[in-house]
Amino acid sequence: MLETEKQEIxxxxxxxxxxxxxxxxxxxxxLAVRKPIDGGWSILECVEHVDVSERYLxxxxxxxxxxERPVANRVREGRMLERGVDxxxxxxxxxxxxxxxxxxxxxxxxxxxxxxxxxxxxxVQYFDDDPRxxxxxxxxxxxxxxxxxxxxxxxxHPARHAKQIEEIRTEIGAKHGAH
Numbered sequence: 368m369l370e371t372e373k374q375e376i377x378x379x380x381x382x383x384x385x386x387x388x389x390x391x392x393x394x395x396x397x398l399a400v401r402k403p404i405d406g407g408w409s410i411l412e413c414v415e416h417v418d419v420s421e422r423y424l425x426x427x428x429x430x431x432x433x434x435e436r437p438v439a440n441r442v443r444e445g446r447m448l449e450r451g452v453d454x455x456x457x458x459x460x461x462x463x464x465x466x467x468x469x470x471x472x473x474x475x476x477x478x479x480x481x482x483x484x485x486x487x488x489x490x491v492q493y494f495d496d497d498p499r500x501x502x503x504x505x506x507x508x509x510x511x512x513x514x515x516x517x518x519x520x521x522x523x524h525p526a527r528h529a530k531q532i533e534e535i536r537t538e539i540g541a542k543h544g545a546h
Contacts, residue, residue, distance in 0.1 A: 368491075368498050372515070376491050379522035383529075384484050387417060390529035391473055394536070399473040403538050410535050411473055412466035413528045418480040420464050421487060424521050427503040428490055431514055437499035438513045447519045461506045480525070487521055 368376075391399075391414060399411040408416065470476035498514035505512045505520065 368494055368496065372498075373491060373494075376515075376518050376522060377488060379519070380484065380488055380491065383522050383525040384481070386529035387414070387480070387525035387532075388477070390532040390536075391477060394473055394532075396472045398536075398539060401535075401539050403535055407535070408466060408531070410532050411470060411476055413532050413535070414473060414476040414480060415466040415469050416460065416464055417525050417528050418476060418483055419466070419469075420524055421480060421483040421521060423463060423506065424517055424524075425483065425486060425490070427505065427517050428487075428514060431501040431503040431517075433496075433501055435500075437497055438502050438511065439499045440513075440516075444516060444519055447516060447523065458507060464506065484525075487518075491518065 391410060394410055396411075399414075400409050402409045402412075470479065494514075498518065501514040502511040503514070503517065505517065508516070508520075
């Protein structure tokens, strides 16, 4: 991986984590378990989902297969960054990524995600090959994807759910008078 790409991915991973942290800042455990009136996930469930997804995508990194020639789709990579945080486009979550009540508190869920994110960062720091020469599958994107695409997904995924958490906070705050 080019050093510039490595630094860009590390920065994007950090920004995704920061967005998630900012979204849950000040959220009490009581607020974290409240669900929107019209259904959907609670804040705690969103953070659980982000953790479960990070861990699943790590398995995609470790099970990738090296190919001779890079499999690159720069247009798709750009779209992943752009659309990854676009909440106007619903993305169905595969059942394996659904929250199942694994955490009792928002701090426990965030701490587990932080552990997983640290492993992802370590992977990037020590990866010294072309990520586009490694292919795997993705739970939502059809066909083979390269490791750059997996890493981009991992980078923006927490930011997408940070926006969802902000939406939930607004709705619940308006309904319950708390933030």
